[in-house]
Structure formats: structure tokens, C-alpha cells
Amino acid sequence: MITVRAPATSANLGSGFDVFGVALDRPADYVTVERAETTTLEIEGYGSEYIPTDPAKNTAGVVARELDAPAHITIEKGVRPSSGLGSSAASAAAAAVALNELHDCGLTKEELVRVAAKGEAAVSGEAHADNVAPAILGGFTIVRDDGVTSIPTDVSLVACLPEIVVSTRDARRVVPDSVAIEDLVDTVGSAATLTAGFQQDDPVLVGRGMREHVVTPARAALIDGYARAVDYAKKAGATGATISGSGPSVLAVCYPGRQREVASALIDGFNEEGVDARAYQSGVGTGAEIL
Ligand SMILES: Nc1ncnc2c1ncn2[C@@H]1O[C@H](COP(=O)(O)OP(=O)(O)O)[C@@H](O)[C@H]1O
Numbered sequence: 001m002i003t004v005r006a007p008a009t010s011a012n013l014g015s016g017f018d019v020f021g022v023a024l025d026r027p028a029d030y031v032t033v034e035r036a037e038t039t040t041l042e043i044e045g046y047g048s049e050y051i052p053t054d055p056a057k058n059t060a061g062v063v064a065r066e067l068d069a070p071a072h073i074t075i076e077k078g079v080r081p082s083s084g085l086g087s088s089a090a091s092a093a094a095a096a097v098a099l100n101e102l103h104d105c106g107l108t109k110e111e112l113v114r115v116a117a118k119g120e121a122a123v124s125g126e127a128h129a130d131n132v133a134p135a136i137l138g139g140f141t142i143v144r145d146d147g148v149t150s151i152p153t154d155v156s157l158v159a160c161l162p163e164i165v166v167s168t169r170d171a172r173r174v175v176p177d178s179v180a181i182e183d184l185v186d187t188v189g190s191a192a193t194l195t196a197g198f199q200q201d202d203p204v205l206v207g208r209g210m211r212e213h214v215v216t217p218a219r220a221a222l223i224d225g226y227a228r229a230v231d232y233a234k235k236a237g238a239t240g241a242t243i244s245g246s247g248p249s250v251l252a253v254c255y256p257g258r259q260r261e262v263a264s265a266l267i268d269g270f271n272e273e274g275v276d277a278r279a280y281q282s283g284v285g286t287g288a289e290i291l
């Protein structure tokens, strides 16, 4: 029997749609696997009632199929589904690492990222790996067709989860089909700034690099309270804030020591629009670990 903890993650970071991701250090999913003839699933914890136990429809079950590694899989959810915090990816990442160990598959972490991304495809319709990469490798990650880069970094983050459900599948439908050249230029500038910020552990550069004018505004319309929460977070000292993944969560970056104020401001912003919310004060996490 093997148990793996895989953390919540925040994808996109504004300027890196389907490319950037960062591992949080909390919350997390715990996945326990035991050898079995066929794959079965048991799910407990936050939002488990909304998650299919059919292995073909569950990211962890799809990973077991892809690895040809049948198991009885128990998932303890710490990351709420449809949160924008890589909930489905946390289970996929933890299952990939656990089953690789249980069945001695011998895959590298980079290979496990590709397998876990197939689990993501089963629920979101497309195999984006920007959540599973940081969930497995940790740090700030850059996903491209030709490989994944992981940069260890130390920046203070706050993720705020409002009591709203936005599925990744729905949020992908509102993404525009094309961008104007001036928006492309602006996004490249932001993406480069954000990458430099993580390299240098600099919250100001990371915050500035979150700026993006194509995908973020289209999706913000799906999140009640988003604009006020971001505005309050910035007034409370956040150096930047954007939609986490496909939403509804907001990810803010700040100087160490400002997380408590930023967390309260984000919650207040949502509450004043009639939306309950909770916040996670987090550092950048190290990714999935076998317990
Ligand atoms: N192991 C899993 N954990 C969480 N959600 C899962 C899992 N397997 C399948 N799902 C489904 O995936 C969807 C949530 O994924 P997604 O929309 O990408 O949200 P998130 O941003 O939280 O990852 C829900 O419809 C949920 O039922």
C-alpha cells in the first residue's frame, strides 16, 4: 500500500495560459493505492460527492488505465473540485506517482506528467499539463510540447476560493479564438517579467507579470465578486492578482508578512458581493511526495 500527497496548484498566472503553473504547499489530495485485479475507486473529503467513482471518468482512474496499473484507489480530497486550484490534477498527479511506485513502472517524473495530463483530458476535454506539472515537480513550471521546466522559487502566495463552481470545461469555451498582435506583445512582455520574478523570488515582478488582457477578462465575467476581490487584495498589499487556473479561485502574490491582510481583503471582496469564500496562505510547494 502506498500513499502520496499531491498539492493544489495554480495554472496560467495570467500571462501563461496553458503554459505556466505553480505548486502551492496547501491544500492537498492524498491518494492511497493497493494492488487489485481491476481498478476501483473510493473518494472521501472536500467535495467528494461531486466526483465520479467510475474509473473512466475520474482522473486517477484514467491514470491507472494509462499506466496499465490496476489498483484499489482511495482519494482523500483536500482540494475542492471545480475550484481553479487543480483539484482534478492533484488526484491525477498523486495517482501517477503512487501507481508508478506500486507497479514498479520506472517512469521519470517528466513521463508521469504526460500520463497525468491524460487524466486531465478526460475531464476538461483537452490534455493541458499546466496543473499536473507543478503538482508532480513542484515549484514554478513552464510546460511546452518539447518538455517541462521546473524552477524552484520562494514567493508568498494567497489563493482565495469563493463558494462558486466554474468547471474548466465551461471556462475553456469562453477563451477567444485569436489575439490581436498588440495583445500578443503585451502578454509576451508579462510572461517574461513573471518568469524573471520567480527566478529572482521577486513578488513585484511576479505580480506585474500576471497582467493579461485576453483570457482573463473573458473568464472574469464568470466569477461573481472577482473585480472587487482583486481590487481589495491590491489595496491590502498584493503586488498582483489574477484568476487561478480557470477560476473561480483568485491567486494573489505579496511580500512575506502581508499574506494575512491580503487573505482577509480577498474574502471581504467576495463577501461584499454576497459570495462566501475561504483563503489559503501558501508558499510555493515542492510537489507530490510519497508518504
Ligand atoms: N479525482 C478527481 N478530483 C477532482 N475532480 C475530478 C476528479 N476526477 C474527475 N473529476 C471531475 O473534474 C471536474 C473538476 O475538474 P476541473 O473542472 O478541472 O476543476 P479544478 O480546477 O478543481 O481541477 C469535476 O467535474 C469533477 O467531477
Ligand SMILES: N[C@@H](CCOP(=O)(O)O)C(=O)O
Pocket (backbone or CB within 6 Å): 009, 011, 012, 017, 018, 019, 083, 084, 085, 086, 087, 088, 128, 130, 131, 168, 171, 172, 244, 245, 246, 247
Ligand atoms: N490552463 C487551464 C488550467 C485549468 O486549471 P484548473 O485548476 O481550473 O483545472 C485552463 O485555464 O483552462
